[in-house]
Amino acid sequence: xxxxxxxxxxxxxxxxxxxxxxxxxxxxxxxxxxxxxxxxxxxxxxxxxxxxxxxxxxxxxxxxxxxxxxxxxxxxxxxxxxxxxxxxxxxxxxxxxxxxxxxxxxxxxxxxxxxxxxxxxxxxxxxxxxxxxxxxxxxxxxxxxxxxxxxxxxxxxxxxxxxxxxxxxxxxxxxxxxxxxxxxxxxxxxxxxxxxxxxxxxxxxxxxxxxxxxxxxxxxxxxxxxxxxxxxxxxxxxxxxxxxxxxxxxxxxxxxxxxxxxxxxxxxxxxxxxxxxxxxxxxxxxxxxxxxxxxxxxxxxxxxxxxxxxxxxxxxxxxxxxxxxxxxxxxxxxxxxxxxxxxxxxxxxxxxxxxxxxxxxxxxxxxxxxxxxxxxxxxxxxxxxxxxxxxxxxxxxxxxxxxxxxxxxxxxxxxxxxxxxxxxxxxxxxxxxxxxxxxxxxxxxxxxxxxxx
Numbered sequence: 001x002x003x004x005x006x007x008x009x010x011x012x013x014x015x016x017x018x019x020x021x022x023x024x025x026x027x028x029x030x031x032x033x034x035x036x037x038x039x040x041x042x043x044x045x046x047x048x049x050x051x052x053x054x055x056x057x058x059x060x061x062x063x064x065x066x067x068x069x070x071x072x073x074x075x076x077x078x079x080x081x082x083x084x085x086x087x088x089x090x091x092x093x094x095x096x097x098x099x100x101x102x103x104x105x106x107x108x109x110x111x112x113x114x115x116x117x118x119x120x121x122x123x124x125x126x127x128x129x130x131x132x133x134x135x136x137x138x139x140x141x142x143x144x145x146x147x148x149x150x151x152x153x154x155x156x157x158x159x160x161x162x163x164x165x166x167x168x169x170x171x172x173x174x175x176x177x178x179x180x181x182x183x184x185x186x187x188x189x190x191x192x193x194x195x196x197x198x199x200x201x202x203x204x205x206x207x208x209x210x211x212x213x214x215x216x217x218x219x220x221x222x223x224x225x226x227x228x229x230x231x232x233x234x235x236x237x238x239x240x241x242x243x244x245x246x247x248x249x250x251x252x253x254x255x256x257x258x259x260x261x262x263x264x265x266x267x268x269x270x271x272x273x274x275x276x277x278x279x280x281x282x283x284x285x286x287x288x289x290x291x292x293x294x295x296x297x298x299x300x301x302x303x304x305x306x307x308x309x310x311x312x313x314x315x316x317x318x319x320x321x322x323x324x325x326x327x328x329x330x331x332x333x334x335x336x337x338x339x340x341x342x343x344x345x346x347x348x349x350x351x352x353x354x355x356x357x358x359x360x361x362x363x364x365x366x367x368x369x370x371x372x373x374x375x376x377x378x379x380x381x382x383x384x385x386x387x388x389x390x391x392x393x394x395x396x397x398x399x400x401x402x403x404x405x406x407x408x409x410x411x412x413x414x415x416x417x418x419x420x421x422x423x424x425x426x427x428x429x430x431x432x433x434x435x436x437x438x439x440x441x442x443x444x445x446x447x448x449x450x451x452x453x
Contacts, residue, residue, distance in 0.1 A: 002189050007182050007206070007239045011035040012213025014042055014059050014084075020213060020236045021065060025072045028252040030238060033073075034181035036211050037061075037084035043175060044319035044432045046086035047119070047150040057088030058095070058172075066099045073169070074105055081160060081181045085172040087117055087150065090449075092172050097453040111163030111450040113173040116153045118316070118444060125443060132316060132437040144435065147321040153439060154315045156281030157203070158194065159446040160184035166450040175317060177280050179207030182239060190243040194282075201285035201307025202245030204278070208285075209249055209267050209302070210237055216249065216267040218257035223266065230256025247302045248295065259298040277308075281315075281441075284308040313438040322433035323360065323395035328407035329367075331387045331420030338379060340415035341366050341388040347414050348390060351406055357399040365389045387420060393431055400428040 008030040010021035014037040024033055037059040050057030062084045073080055085092040089112045100108045118125070122132065122145070132141045132151070141148075152175035161184050163171045171184075183203035186192065192199045209216050216237040218228035235255025240248040251259050268287060272278050275287040284307060291304035332340040345364045352362070367387035370377035392403045404426040411418050 001191060001243060004240055004242050005031045005185060005189050007031065007185055007210065007241060008033040009210035009213050009216070009236045009238070010080075011037060011082075012211065012215060013037065013039060014061065016213050017234070017236075018061070018065070022069055023252070023255065024236055024238070025069050025076065025078055027235070027255060030078055032079045032081060032185045034207075034210060035080065035082040035084060036178045036181060036213075037082060038086065038175060038178075040317050040319065040434050041432060043087060043150045043152050043317060046088070047319075050088050055088075055091050058086040058092035059084035062092060063095050063099060066096050067103070070096075070099060070103055070105060074108070077169075079164070079169050079171070079185065081171045081173075081184060083173045083176045083178075083181060085112065085174050087152070087174060089114060089172045089174050093451075096170060096172070100453060107452055108170070109166075109168050109450060109452045111160075111166060111168030111171040111448060113155065113159040113163060113171065113176065113446055113448055115444060115446040116155050116174040116176070117151070118153055118439075119148070119151045122148065122151060125439070128443070130439060130443055132318070132439065135315075135436050135438050141435070141437070144320045144322075144433075148435070149319055149321060149432070151316060151318040153444050154281060154317065155446050156180045157184040157187055158282070159448050161188045162448045163450055164188040166448070168450045177207075177282075178211035179204045179280055180282065182207030182210050183282060186241050195309070197283050197307035197309060198305065199245040199307075200283040202247065202302070202305040203241070204280055204283060204285045204307070205268070205287070205290060205302060205305050206239045206241060206247045206249075208272070208278070209264060210239055212267060212270060213237070214257060215270070216263055217251050217259050218263055221258075221263055221266065223262040228256075228258050232256060245303075245305065249300045249302060250298055259300055261292040261294050261300050264292055264300050264302070279311060281310060283310050312441055314441055314444065316437040316439050318435035318437060319432050320435055322431045323393055324397050324400040324428040325391060325393045325431050326400045326404050326426040326428045327389060327391040328404065328426040329387055329389045329420055330407065330410060330418050331385055332415065333417040333419070334382065334384045337383045337386040337417075338366060338369055340417065341386040344388055344410050344414045344418070345390065348406060348410060352403060355402060357394075357402055358396050359392045359394045359399060359403075361393045363391045397428055404428065
């Protein structure tokens with residue numbers, strides 16, 4: 001058993017800093033690198049891509065990235081774990097094998113975790129009494145069933161562990177939990193069992209700290225953002241994990257950003273819900289037991305984490321088509337910028353009403369005034385300019401189309417000093433809504449495939 005391993009965070013979301021994973025494998029020693037690409041909306045985007053082309057449905061950014069780092073990870077024996085397989089992990093694996101061929105790299109073992117995509121099983125599950133109703137509202141799935149476009153189970157760390165046991169140097173998954181990408185190598189290297197609740201919780205906390213990339217190492221830092229050095233060259237976080245569950249969060253030397261108890265705390269409270277019950281497929285972590293200690297510059301020790309047994313359910317992330325939306329903007333200049341923009345909004349709404357258009361929602365923001373704080377905003381002085389941004393949402397596509405034709409006329413039939421209408425009329429886009437559900441763990445089984453190329 002190793003005394004410690006170093007797990008690097010390479011990506012916090014699809015579209016994150018492209019140089020981060022390159023820096024992580026080249027700027028210092030790491031044993032593993034996790035890369036988190038998926039969010040709820042991402043799955044629906046990838047599913048739509050796969051519907052158009054069966055060879056797509058994964059994070060395509062992985063292909064040029066592996067062209068750059070594959071020689072490094074092979075030479076340094078770094079294991080990469082990513083959920084960038086999206087809804088088509090096999091196609092993602094094949095694309096990476098093609099990269100290996102291009103680079104003349106032989107004997108590369110890639111593991112794939114399948115089974116999370118249950119889109120084609122929804123009706124069969126319903127026939128078994130598994131209804132997949134909305135876990136937050138109680139709404140029946142039947143109300144949106146015909147519009148469902150993706151349904152993916154959140155698997156945990158253990159399918160990844162199995163791929164590692166079979167010798168995979170790269171593991172590609174679909175909708176695995178963000179935390180599982182970091183927890184898996186800790187289970188594998190230290191031999192933790194599926195009932196070591198405190199240790200599993202410690203690894204889960206480490207995964208939560210790494211999952212958003214640079215947000216732990218000084219990015220998006222609220223406490224004292226001006227003190228963060230060299231954000232242009234921010235070093236993404238690294239977890240130095242030990243077999244007892246103690247973890248030190250750090251980053252490579254001579255990189256920008258910072259790792260402190262304050263930066264780690266900000267990430268810890270990000271999207272956690274009940275801090276005493278952070279539920280994952282692997283365990284329930286009690287975030288109120290976490291102890292943090294700054295041991296030296298850019299080194300924070302995380303210890304004391306307590307865990308509880310996992311539940312008998314997986315969470316299912318589903319998405320469904322929920323109509324159309326369109327947004328239009330106009331800019332109003334001084335004097336009376338906000339008053340002009342407000343009047344233009346009033347005129348537009350009257351005209352839409354006169355046309356008897358059916359909208360589920362109309363929303364107006366005045367950028368430069370209330371786009372951030374909304375109804376809490378107060379006009380404390382004269383504004384030089386205000387951008388009026390108006391959006392509508394409706395299941396009636398023709399109503400959204402008609403709205404898009406009402407923005408430009410305001411230029412000559414509304415308040416004066418207006419500009420900013422560029423790019424033509426707003427175009428309707430599809431609205432994809434989120435549907436969370438629960439499924440018994442007994443109803444779905446992950447499948448692990450490891451192949452050498």
